Amino acid sequence: MNDNQADEALLALAQSFREALRQSVYVMRRLDSEEQLSSAQLGVLKMALDGAARVGGIARNLGVKVPSATEQIIKLERAGLVKREADPDDSRAVRVAATAAGRAAVENADRRRNEFIAGILGTLSEAERHAVEAALPVFDKINHSVQY
Amino acid sequence: MNDNQADEALLALAQSFREALRQSVYVMRRLDSEEQLSSAQLGVLKMALDGAARVGGIARNLGVKVPSATEQIIKLERAGLVKREADPDDSRAVRVAATAAGRAAVENADRRRNEFIAGILGTLSEAERHAVEAALPVFDKINHSVQY
DNA sequence: TCCTAACAGTTAGGTTACCTAAATATCAAG
DNA sequence: CTTGATATTTAGGTAACCTAACTGTTAGGA
Incomplete structure (x- = not known):
């Protein structure tokens, strides 16, 4: 895997990670409510x-x-x-x-x-x-x- | 591991999970700001x-x-x-x-x-x-x- | 000693993102 | 053609954050 591909993979992982973060906020709200x-x-x-x-x-x-x-x-x-x-x-x-x-x-x-x-x-x-x-x-x- | 220990372990995992959730909210705020x-x-x-x-x-x-x-x-x-x-x-x-x-x-x-x-x-x-x-x-x- | 800058906390005022309840408009079923 | 359900907006309220300004306390020189 060259650097460019590594970057791509990292950005894709970041995107999924961000999605998890977004949902966490939602879960926290439910938990709080x-x-x-x-x-x-x-x-x-x-x-x-x-x-x-x-x-x-x-x-x-x-x-x-x-x-x-x-x-x-x-x-x-x-x-x-x-x-x-x-x-x-x-x-x-x-x-x-x-x-x-x-x-x-x-x-x-x-x-x-x-x-x-x-x-x-x-x-x-x-x-x-x-x-x-x-x-x-x-x-x-x-x-x-x-x-x- | 008996049921009781399993429950304990699950609750401990839940506690750590909650801590991660809490921090996620914080990270989201940083990201937003x-x-x-x-x-x-x-x-x-x-x-x-x-x-x-x-x-x-x-x-x-x-x-x-x-x-x-x-x-x-x-x-x-x-x-x-x-x-x-x-x-x-x-x-x-x-x-x-x-x-x-x-x-x-x-x-x-x-x-x-x-x-x-x-x-x-x-x-x-x-x-x-x-x-x-x-x-x-x-x-x-x-x-x-x-x-x- | 006393002055002043830095520090700890509170108060005042504002923003954002939610919520529920009520109002408006449209649809659809009998 | 009425009536209940559905789609959205409006009105009004709350929780948790923020910055700026204020009060009181400390501590390090001159």
């Missing part, structure tokens, strides 16, 4: 589980801007799932910590969503499941290589 | 390429409700990328057809986005690329099995 907690909120809430998350760190980890994180945090706070407290080391900063209710909400949401997906994965053949399993770390690598 | 044409608009525009798309069909194919499709179509029409014309066979219906500019815009957008993704895929090892290639049809199957 059944639930109380949105993905955005679940993401923030998970960051707050260890109790030491700062707003900026949460935003960076989720790939959103700080005001977007603040917005979700405020919603979670109103729902009683996190609390905000002053950072003892830096009074500019705010520490976000999940409450007991928040912790329970994460477990619940994760369980329900995982069961939904597991139900689908369960219909796959052994070989298909292996293919997914083998690709996930690569997807992870690809996703992480898309910089802000 | 550089471009004139949003994914939503590009999706609609592609449906209009064969010139025979009806609003309801476009919506169904994209997994959105009809008013959402109408909204995107109106934007594309204002941008001169599609035109709306009465369906000769059913005057309730509207046929959406890409204009020459629309056709060019799709080619351009696809090329740019594919090149971006291909650039990333090009950094993978042979084995990693094969893993992605093998998994994409399975992802497709999974994505399609998530019903409205």
Whole structure:
């Protein structure tokens, strides 16, 4: 295979990959639509589980801007799932910590969503499941290589 | 492996899969943010390429409700990328057809986005690329099995 | 010491892409 | 020729993001 053919193949793979990405957005929406907690909120809430998350760190980890994180945090706070407290080391900063209710909400949401997906994965053949399993770390690598 | 262990494994795979989904949404946003044409608009525009798309069909194919499709179509029409014309066979219906500019815009957008993704895929090892290639049809199957 | 630049977060205001419900127009079956 | 179903648009609303501007805090010189 010469360089040109290699490029063609790569572009074709990229096209299929993009199609998968597009559908993923759709699947995420479906997954969200059944639930109380949105993905955005679940993401923030998970960051707050260890109790030491700062707003900026949460935003960076989720790939959103700080005001977007603040917005979700405020919603979670109103729902009683996190609390905000002053950072003892830096009074500019705010520490976000999940409450007991928040912790329970994460477990619940994760369980329900995982069961939904597991139900689908369960219909796959052994070989298909292996293919997914083998690709996930690569997807992870690809996703992480898309910089802000 | 007994059933219980199988379930555990499936749930763990589901968790990783969900993480990949979450990141995909993020990648899609990045991909969109550089471009004139949003994914939503590009999706609609592609449906209009064969010139025979009806609003309801476009919506169904994209997994959105009809008013959402109408909204995107109106934007594309204002941008001169599609035109709306009465369906000769059913005057309730509207046929959406890409204009020459629309056709060019799709080619351009696809090329740019594919090149971006291909650039990333090009950094993978042979084995990693094969893993992605093998998994994409399975992802497709999974994505399609998530019903409205 | 005190000034100032950098930093952490919030507030204000705007955009995009969805949604549901209601309105309009047409079709088709009895 | 009426009536229920179908195709689309309009109206109004929501969630999650963004940038710019503002407030308060820190820290590193002069």
